Amino acid sequence: MRGPPPPPRVLRRAPWTAAAFAALDFETTGLDPSRDAVVSFGVVPVLEGRVVVGGAVYREVAPSVPLTGASVVVHGIRPADVAGAPVLEEVRGELAAALAGRFPLAWGAGIEAAFLARIFGGRPRAWRRRIVDVLRLAELAGEIPAEGEPSLAAAAARLGVPVERPHHALDDALTTAQVFLVLVARLAPRGYDTPARLLRASRSAPRTSLRGPGRVGAGAG
Numbered sequence: 001m002r003g004p005p006p007p008p009r010v011l012r013r014a015p016w017t018a019a020a021f022a023a024l025d026f027e028t029t030g031l032d033p034s035r036d037a038v039v040s041f042g043v044v045p046v047l048e049g050r051v052v053v054g055g056a057v058y059r060e061v062a063p064s065v066p067l068t069g070a071s072v073v074v075h076g077i078r079p080a081d082v083a084g085a086p087v088l089e090e091v092r093g094e095l096a097a098a099l100a101g102r103f104p105l106a107w108g109a110g111i112e113a114a115f116l117a118r119i120f121g122g123r124p125r126a127w128r129r130r131i132v133d134v135l136r137l138a139e140l141a142g143e144i145p146a147e148g149e150p151s152l153a154a155a156a157a158r159l160g161v162p163v164e165r166p167h168h169a170l171d172d173a174l175t176t177a178q179v180f181l182v183l184v185a186r187l188a189p190r191g192y193d194t195p196a197r198l199l200r201a202s203r204s205a206p207r208t209s210l211r212g213p214g215r216v217g218a219g220a221g
Helices: 009-013 069-075 088-099 109-120 124-128 134-140 152-159 169-190 195-202
Strands: 020-028 038-047 057-060 103-106
Touching: 009 195, 020 069, 020 088, 020 109, 020 169, 038 069, 038 088, 038 169, 057 088, 088 109, 103 109, 103 169, 103 195, 109 124, 134 152, 134 169, 134 195, 152 169, 169 195
Parallel strands: 020 103
Antiparallel strands: 020 038, 038 057
16 A cells, blocks of 8 residues: 655645644554554644644554563553454555645654554655654754653653653644644744754754653653
8 A cells, every 4th residue: 555645845845834744653562663563553633733633543453463561561552452453454544544645743753754664665764754753843942851761741741731641642642743833833933934944853863862761662652
């Protein structure tokens, strides 16, 4: 199956509020797409500068490899929870539709890019170029402390964004969308006011590491 079509190129240089975004989060059995699998995904649209909760998509997926104890501790999805869930191939079209024509948003976009490449084909680097990395925007805005794990939950707390259930794909996608709106409101007056400029900022060299318990089993919390 072909992947979701990207937004029209003309929108890359339009005001960011004219473009459609979709915050994405995967929970997985681990961080290696060559041997790990998606357990759940959440997608939350951001349209005309607003989070559209009514358009959110959440799916739990029967993984193609066994769940690990470490991943269950992180995201809380047990084998019994996905025993009757669809396999990824059955809901791949739903994921594609949720992302079609939208700029994906992700916290630490490397993981999402790698699994998108596994799901839809293509190179992770090519997917990475399509994703606005909200972690990079938080670094640019000075909202990531020099010490400690750069987790989505910690950044949300600093920005006054509520966090419901860390490491739940839908809630992490919602938090990512809300954090993005706070950050882009601060960064747009500094010239980061189009998707092209936000994407360029997302490819800047990171000052922080994504290693550690904040990314075990994927997810952004």
